Amino acid sequence: MSDIQTSTVSEEGFESTSQVGDFNLQIDALGETGPTxxxxxxxxxxxxxxxxxxxxxxxxxxxxxxxxxxxxxxxxxxxxxxxxxxxxxxxxxxxxxxxxxxxxxxxxxxxxxxxxxxxxxxxxxxxxxxxx
Incomplete structure (x- = not known):
């Protein structure tokens, strides 16, 4: 098993949500709904x-x-x-x-x-x- 596990999901477009432990991080490649x-x-x-x-x-x-x-x-x-x-x-x-x-x-x-x-x-x- 790895030391760090994350899960990143994009429903559409260039936005993604990464789950890091109990935390969610919103990232947007275009910088419109979250940081790039x-x-x-x-x-x-x-x-x-x-x-x-x-x-x-x-x-x-x-x-x-x-x-x-x-x-x-x-x-x-x-x-x-x-x-x-x-x-x-x-x-x-x-x-x-x-x-x-x-x-x-x-x-x-x-x-x-x-x-x-x-x-x-x-x-x-x-x-x-x-x-x-």
Whole structure:
């Protein structure tokens, strides 16, 4: 048996509903009734990276990062394929650039989505401290 099982159904058109455990996720390739698959991938990447960033903070003795927000930007080519992803991470804690760099490096090793994406698609990351 696999570790993760999902079921995705499309009754018509380009909309689909994915069942992930007890949760339903509405995705629309045209972006009319839900986020597009690419938008969902970018959001999933950020949703994985944020807790990995917190764990990186804990591993460096920075348990109290406070509020953390990732604003993600992604670029598409003419075929609507993702070509670039950038994360701007806003952190309530006021740490040094070196501390943020260490936390980010650990988060890159911890985040499963970061690991799963091809190397040339990993996010370029900017961290902004004392942001709130």
């Amino acid at each position: 698959p690419n938008a969902t991938l970018v959001a999933t990447y950020a949703s994985c990276f944020l807790p990995a960033f917190r764990v990186g903070g804990q591993k460096t003795g920075n348990d109290e990062l406070g509020k953390v927000q990732i604003d993600a930007d992604a670029e598409l080519d003419d075929s609507d394929d993702l070509t670039d992803i950038e994360f701007d991470i806003y952190v309530e804690a006021d740490l040094s650039d070196d501390e943020f760099a260490e936390i980010t490096e650990l988060a890159e090793d911890i985040c499963h989505v970061h690991d799963a994406l091809k190397t040339d698609l990993h996010a370029d990351i900017t961290v902004v401290g004392d942001a709130f």
